[in-house]
Amino acid sequence: MVEVKLHDIGEGMTEADINTFLVNIGDRVKADDPLVEVQTDKMTAEIPAPKSGVVKQFLVQPGETVTVGTTILIIEESSSGDTHQIQENTKFTKNHQHQDNTAVTNVHQTQESTTVTRTHQPNEYSTVAKKTKRILASPYTRKIARDHQVNIELISGSGVAGRITDEDVYAYIQSLETQKPIENIKPIKETPPLITTKKNTIPFRGRRKQIAKKMTQSLYTIPHCTHFEEIDVTNLIQFRQELKEKKIQISATAYFIKALSIALKEFPIFNARLNEDQEEIELISEHHIGIAVDTEEGLIVPVIKHAEQKSLKQIHLEMKELTEKALNDQLTVKDITGGTFTISNVGPLGGSLGATPIIQHPQVALVSFHKTKKMPVVTDDDQIVIRSIMNVSMSFDHRVADGATAVKFTNRLAELIQNPKMLLLELV
Structure with a gap:
């Protein structure tokens, strides 16, 4: 056996x-x-x-x-x-x-x-x-059936070897919606109306439950400290527009990842792991950057491996591919493991001025990029100009690093983002 x-x-x-x-x-x-x-x-x-x-x-x-x-x-x-x-x-x-x-x-x-x-x-x-019969269907197809409370065993598959496709599930759901059963209406004895309340619930299981346990473990294990910063992204927006006119499309997040990788080379304490049993902090030379992606099933973090070895274009293309796989529930174990640092770019969602993000244990830091808005800024020569300012929050493990080090790190990160052409000095 x-x-x-x-x-x-x-x-x-x-x-x-x-x-x-x-x-x-x-x-x-x-x-x-x-x-x-x-x-x-x-x-x-x-x-x-x-x-x-x-x-x-x-x-x-x-x-x-x-x-x-x-x-x-x-x-x-x-x-x-x-x-x-x-x-x-x-x-x-x-x-x-x-x-x-x-x-x-x-x-x-x-x-x-x-x-x-x-x-x-x-x-x-x-x-x-x-x-x-054995049901042939992908995990994502099964998820569609579960979300619509449909028994997938009742669906006939049109794919190879009878495999059930997404279209088969949707077609079955549509067929159920078109059916209108005839109900026999019988006279009932008049009774006082009963007052009832409808209870709406959401199942607390699957990814949502696992995320909750992971976040609880992290929050109770790591003494979190969050540092907030403002970064002027006016030059980055203009530089991206220049490239766009030349048919070169690179997302803002790709610039953030590249800037983070450069800053992590100078501040390796934030790309580390704490081993309390061995009483040592392991500094990791490889930059495996996790990207938080919001999906219907909850937050998931695919990882760009060896960001320190990749160009802006490579980072952009790999990030786009991983995000699509995450949204379609097609990530593999290799895609989501090995992260050494995590970022969350919630700015495109709007309305987020700041947050206190929870670190992905056993990592020691996480940076979250928030809303960008135009603001009047006073220059060094006392001139008032309109600039695009983005809020940033960085949570770090206070056992591993101090606040002063976090400030120096975010200052360097801001310098790189505010001068995006400096990123081109990196050969990869």
């Missing part, structure tokens, strides 16, 4: 929600076939089969939250010599022993049904297997 366990599929992951099983009891699977879809705080992922065999038992239920290391299901390993026997014996019954070592055996093997019974031992599930 092979125990399929929930393994760590993301940096710092401790638990995940069980979304749905992709196989049924009695199904024969090959190594690396997807078995179950899980949801972490960062992504939807599939747990593959470690070996070939027959699915024998589910030990958890959809909707349940399980920790890393928990056994999710059991596979009976197959080999070339016992293939025929496995095909004939996909029905089984298994009894668990009670804590007082009283053995209870009640095995029934039939071709019509499979029943797994257990004694009254806590924290175990009994499973009744039923033969249903």
Whole structure:
């Protein structure tokens, strides 16, 4: 027997929600076939089969939250010599022993049904297997069905091998909306009206629940300190317009990331990790910059790897690709792990003058870029001019760095952003 366990599929992951099983009891699977879809705080992922065999038992239920290391299901390993026997014996019954070592055996093997019974031992599930077709659909397609409270098993797939597409789900939803059932209206005895209140709720599970736990861990572990700054982005806006006229499109966030990378080379204390057990601060030379992306399922942070080695154009293109993948729920584990510093650009949303962002533990700092607005500014020669000013907030781990260092860091960051052509002095 092979125990399929929930393994760590993301940096710092401790638990995940069980979304749905992709196989049924009695199904024969090959190594690396997807078995179950899980949801972490960062992504939807599939747990593959470690070996070939027959699915024998589910030990958890959809909707349940399980920790890393928990056994999710059991596979009976197959080999070339016992293939025929496995095909004939996909029905089984298994009894668990009670804590007082009283053995209870009640095995029934039939071709019509499979029943797994257990004694009254806590924290175990009994499973009744039923033969249903395997549903082929991507995690995002399944999400669409869940959001519209549609049973995806009732939808016929038009894709290859019967795979259900996004269009299939939407077509099914539309067909339900066009159906108008006829209701039999019966006279009822007149009674006093009852006063009722409608309770609106939002499920607190999946990514939202995982985000909450991650943020709570960070806030209670790291002594946060937030430093606020104003940065003049007038020159940056003008420079971007000049490039745009030459058909060169680079987002403002790409400039921010490049400026941050240059500043981090000079202030490596903010691209670090604190190891309290070893009593040391690890300074990380690689700049893996996480970008906070607002999705329907909640905040997710894809990571641009080795920003210190990339040009403005490379950063812009990679950021655009990762953002699209995040919005379509297509990020992989590689896309969201390994971050050393995080940024959040909420300025385009409007209305944000400042915030106290929570650091992505175990990182030590995060910078958030806020609303830009035109303001009168007094120059060094006492002239009043109109400039575009952006608010910035930086949260940092006060165990690792002091406020004076944070001020110097943001001053350098402001200098680079206010003079964007200086970024071109970087060869990459």
